[in-house]
Amino acid sequence: MHINIVEEDRVSQAVEGASGPTRRGAHLTLRGLTKRYGDRTVLDAVNLKIAPGEFVAVVGRSGCGKSTLLRAIAGLERPDAGQVKVGGGGHAPEVRMMFQDARLLPWKTVLQNVALGIKGGAARARAALDSVGLAGRAGDWPAVLSGGQRQRVALARALVHEPQLLLLDEPLGALDALTRIEMQRLIASLWTRHGFTAVLVTHDVQEAVVLADRILLVEEGRLALDLEVGLARPRARGGVDVGSLEQKVLDRVLDMRHNAAGNKENRAA
Amino acid sequence: MAAHPASRPLAAWLAPLAPWALPVLLVVVWQAAAHTGLLSSRILPEPWAVAAAFWNLALSGELWTHLKVSLWRALAGFGVGAGLGLLLGLLNGSSRRAATLLDTTLQMIRNIPALALIPLVILWFGIDEAAKLFLLSVGVFFPMYLNTFHGIRAVDPALVEMARSYGLSGWSLYRDVILPGALPSILVGVRFSLGLVWVLLIVAETISAQAGIGYMTMNAREFLQTDVVLVGVLLYALLGKAADVSARGLERHFLRWNPAYR
Numbered sequence: 001m002h003i004n005i006v007e008e009d010r011v012s013q014a015v016e017g018a019s020g021p022t023r024r025g026a027h028l029t030l031r032g033l034t035k036r037y038g039d040r041t042v043l044d045a046v047n048l049k050i051a052p053g054e055f056v057a058v059v060g061r062s063g064c065g066k067s068t069l070l071r072a073i074a075g076l077e078r079p080d081a082g083q084v085k086v087g088g089g090g091h092a093p094e095v096r097m098m099f100q101d102a103r104l105l106p107w108k109t110v111l112q113n114v115a116l117g118i119k120g121g122a123a124r125a126r127a128a129l130d131s132v133g134l135a136g137r138a139g140d141w142p143a144v145l146s147g148g149q150r151q152r153v154a155l156a157r158a159l160v161h162e163p164q165l166l167l168l169d170e171p172l173g174a175l176d177a178l179t180r181i182e183m184q185r186l187i188a189s190l191w192t193r194h195g196f197t198a199v200l201v202t203h204d205v206q207e208a209v210v211l212a213d214r215i216l217l218v219e220e221g222r223l224a225l226d227l228e229v230g231l232a233r234p235r236a237r238g239g240v241d242v243g244s245l246e247q248k249v250l251d252r253v254l255d256m257r258h259n260a261a262g263n264k265e266n267r268a269a
Numbered sequence: 270m271a272a273h274p275a276s277r278p279l280a281a282w283l284a285p286l287a288p289w290a291l292p293v294l295l296v297v298v299w300q301a302a303a304h305t306g307l308l309s310s311r312i313l314p315e316p317w318a319v320a321a322a323f324w325n326l327a328l329s330g331e332l333w334t335h336l337k338v339s340l341w342r343a344l345a346g347f348g349v350g351a352g353l354g355l356l357l358g359l360l361n362g363s364s365r366r367a368a369t370l371l372d373t374t375l376q377m378i379r380n381i382p383a384l385a386l387i388p389l390v391i392l393w394f395g396i397d398e399a400a401k402l403f404l405l406s407v408g409v410f411f412p413m414y415l416n417t418f419h420g421i422r423a424v425d426p427a428l429v430e431m432a433r434s435y436g437l438s439g440w441s442l443y444r445d446v447i448l449p450g451a452l453p454s455i456l457v458g459v460r461f462s463l464g465l466v467w468v469l470l471i472v473a474e475t476i477s478a479q480a481g482i483g484y485m486t487m488n489a490r491e492f493l494q495t496d497v498v499l500v501g502v503l504l505y506a507l508l509g510k511a512a513d514v515s516a517r518g519l520e521r522h523f524l525r526w527n528p529a530y531r
Contacts, residue, residue, distance in 0.1 A: 074434060096435070103431040107449040107526045116445070118434040141526040157435075 358417025
């Protein structure tokens, strides 16, 4: 992978924090968002505000509703109550999503996949492919790529539309540990460069701490935790800051297991 | 372990000939049996006689006339039957309403063997070309219809969801996601139909024809020209094989993105 880490340093120093109104990021507002499946309430009147350009991670146990939350934002699920508002500084914002599996069309070449949905944008597609380090594979079929490479193509496909809001639904879950680390660096550098708002759903707490400005925990359909990360970028994976924050969030995420009997007093700790 | 360089170059050119070893052996045995009189020429003429009959028919132009007529019938039957099968398969696969209206009726018709319809067909269409076209079309329709229908229904919904979220809808969704996704199944239908059309043609051509390979074969039977009968049978086999090869060629081209079809 040809991600220039030095470039990442320089760029991140130039960007002061990740907030502040920017035309490149959309702001996102959820009001009373509720989603039920049968008699199971997956999302219970969720209220949330995300500023333009923020990188937000959503963590939680599997089945807690974090994917449903993301899909509701994307418009792939219709909420039973409440509303989702995505605003992009005047014009309708571009929202793009990355799924857990790359979902590339197997009958189109890599370049054609990246160019999906844009009219006459072969040059832009090539540029996007180049930014994820796969410029040489433009003419290949997806079947010959590895899982990590396919996800990189999916990332290029999402970015070629220059989205103001990028939704990531556990995109790195199926990858091996090393590829995951490289992909995290790639996503971080592209986010720094483009400045879109990002919402990442992940079960990997370390990933959330390394990438995000803000960590949300979904528990029993509600947002049980809303934590500012506030660490300087780039973040050292083995560093004390990252490690202690990761431990704190992990403890909180796993908290309910120790209280299986329903003892809710430990929740506030 | 000693190397055997002599055997390796032999194996390389032997490989493509291997599938033909058995048929060639059979022909040799057949020729020997006929020549030594073990096999009566009325039951099965020797291969040489068949080749000679083939040559004579080709020279006199009869072969081409019959071949042309049969080929035309097969293409017309395939065109109408498979074409309709494709259209209805696409329609019923894509639209739930259409499927509800039409599918049950089609399934009922499907279970009537095409060849059992021959008496009815003769009553309706006479013994002319229309009867043969009808039989061929009906027979070829169903494999195409079923495979197209299934292909459309079996398109990966995850891909459709992704494409929708990327702004594809209506015709662009159909062209870029649904049709290519259904194509492997549709091509199975094509292969099936192309093979079936020859089987049905043989029977259709026995319903009183004036030309065609079936007519040539039946005529030869009347005159006990078993070598010409065999020429007819061989022609059917060769044409069927040619159809299958072209269907496989289509698969190899349209499905070249799939490593299973290389």
